[in-house]
Amino acid sequence: MNGFKINLQRTVASLAILSLSLLGIHHTSSAQTRFVSPEGSDSQSGQDPDHPLASIQKAIDEVRSVQAARNDTNTATIYLLEGEYQMTNPLSISARSGSSRASLVIKPYQNKKVIISGGARITGWKKYRDGIWMTKVPQPKNKDWIFNQLFINGNRRFVAKSPNVGFYRVAAFPDNDTAVAYNTRGAKFGYAAGNMNPRWHNLQDVEVVVYHFWTDTHLHVSAIDNQKRIVTFSDTAGKVFTDDFTKQGARYQVTNIFEGLDAPGEWYLDRKSRNLYYMPMPEEDMLHSEVSAPVASALVCLEGNPLKNQYVKNIHFENIHFQCVKADLPAGGTNQAQAASRVSAAIRLKGARNCSFTHCEIRNVGGYAFELLDGCINDSITSNQIIHIGAGGIRVNGGTTSDNPLLRTGRNIIADNMITHYGALYASGVGILLMNTFGNNIVHNDVSWGFYTGISVGWQWGYQQSISWNNKIAFNSIGHIGQGLLSDMGGIYTLGVSPGTVINNNLIHDVESHTYGGWGIYNDEGSTHMLVENNIVYNTKFSGYNIHYAKEIRVRNNIFAFGRFHQLSRSKVEAHKSVLFENNIVYWENGVLLDGHWEDKPYRFHFSPNGKNGDRLVEQTFDMDWNLYFNPRKDLDSVRFNGNSWEKWHQLGKDRHSLYADPLFVDAEKYDFRLRPHSPAFKLGFAPIDTKHIGPRGSPGPFDTDPGSTSP
Secondary structure: OHHHHHHHHHHHHHHHHHHHHHOOOOOOOOOOEEEEOOOOOOOOOOOOOOOOEOOHHHHHHHHHHHHHHHOOOOOEEEEEOOEEEEOOOOEEEEOOOOOOOOOEEEEEHHHOOEEEEOEEEOOOOEEEEOOEEEEEOOOOOOOOOOOOOEEEOOEEEEEOEEOOOOOEEOOEOOOOOOOOOOOOOEEEEEOOOOOOOOOOOOHHHOEEEEEEOOEEEEEEEEEEEOOOOEEEEEEEEOOOOEOOOOOOEOEEEEEOOHHHOOOOOEEEEEOOOOEEEEOOOOOOOOOOOOEEEEOOOOOEEEEOEHHHOEOEEOEEEEOOEEEEEOOOOOOOOOOOOHHHOOOOEEEEEEOEEOOEEEOOEEEEEOOEEEEEOOOOEOOEEEOOEEEEEOOOOEEEOOOOOOOOHHHOOEOOEEEOOEEEEEOOOOOOOOOEEEOOOEOOEEEOOEEEOOOOOOEEEOOOOOOOOOOOOOOEEEOOEEEEEOOOOOOOOEEEEEOOEEEEEEEEOOEEEEEOOOOOOOEEEEEOOOEEEEEEEOOEEEEEOOOOEEEOOEEOEEEEOOEEEEEOOEEEEEOOOOOOOOEEEEOOEEEOOOOEEEEEOOOOOOEEEEEOHHHOOEEEEEOOOEEEEOOEEEOOOOOHHHOOEOOEOHHHHHHOOOOOOOEEOOOOEEEHHHOEEEEOOOOHHHHHOOOOOOOOOOOOOOOOOOOOOOOOOOOO
């Protein structure tokens, strides 16, 4: 009888624990649990949803402390009750707290909507004049609240600028002429009459944004000489003020000017008086609109110390909305680095291992959404929505070959994310930027509507040693990027020696640069030992495939279609094989087939075999064969292959087994590049490319939101 009672008690206890588990509440004897609410109190226990804490940071600290004391191996959970959590400082988790063997999950309670915001509300609006409203921005303790972002009802609004549409043009070059190297620094330029005004209100707050080459340079005005029509800046630009590699002046806009507040949706912050002015959109009622600006410079910081083998491990964020974060440039920074690589990020990981962000939304932040820095290994960023971003989506960077190996970053997963409408403030931001990092899987993402490159791989210029090896870029959809603003960019951009890197089964389309560039797949300086396979590229301003200079790239079984000016391009001839181009389909209606240098200009170089001096002749610098080419508007006799006829091209050893014939796409005009059964491509060994699995698997982002349209 006593045994029966004991078994009954055990059964009841087990059922109770099971019931708590089904409710998403873990029994505190096996793992720590905390509940947090925007209406909670830190004087409460936080151990059940009726007595929640107010501070997420306090909940994290408590749970990590208990995990460390117990050397726990069980998963702890922090449940966030529905609502908005306003942060002035980021959630901080270091390697000094917690147990390295235990996991911590931070997620909404009962899948309700949870917002973690770095913004603060701005209220007290009154009519000013001429459709303009005004309020006084409060002064935070011990610091100035200066911001360059404003959101009305969750929508980004832009600081007053001139001109409202289009750009001004640099009119003169007082620092140097246009014949200098493109990366010559400059701190002043000449302007046309009426484009600048030394009497502008708060002149020291005025910023000029110059769009040239592949960067947007942000310069603060120091002085304006209206007689000589010269503007001088407090910092220097890293490139000349020309419109790319031309002698024409660069495009620019003047921002943060009170006198430019003349269009709906524009705002101006007077940093001296702290008056904030805004011209509402027609549908906005300022007495009932929600207005916010960022206070926090980051929302989450996971920070270990790789050099001491101290790591933040097993931290997992799920189904959370992150929004409204400042963007910081380093002191004196003008955003002249490629890919806006020095702009800060909203969520920062350093020395993090086995950490993840899943089904989250990151919206309305000023810089990058995520950055994974030194010593980040086996982390994952999956199934998130990254929307309306000031710079880029995700940046990964770690130690180089000359740094301590403990600082190297790699083997991370970035998958099934939607990254759209990026580059709002720093146009040169990249959708996914891999700098010094190895072994990452960048798969099944959708990257769209940015002003610069979609996915960038590598960060060493030329043929020097690199950490960027074995990266996989696969099954991503990349479209509507560039949008005619910057140059020298591509759907997928590579840089430096990258053995083992594979670019396969990506769909790239609608790539539009300003002047030159706008390529589909772009192997830039020193790209080496990569495989480019099974990709479909169409609707590029310039070539679907471009090489600046590269070594031993294998490009096979791809479709390149509808390049506007060129289809394939190569800038340099070097004394080695740059590319093996085989089993590809190239289909076009406009522009030339081959642009640049597709010749085997012989090179002679000095060497000493067996101790004797001599010369060696290198002839073949690229191989092309087993390809299918077709232009429905031209017969073969009118097509030039680097200036050669088809017969002469064969005599040069190129495309001897290739064909010029209609590939028989299902519907090329509608971009349906499936092949009909009798396509001549099959005779050349071409394998069909299945596009059904390209892009995110499932719906990215929090469970309660619709990704919405990706059109601008």
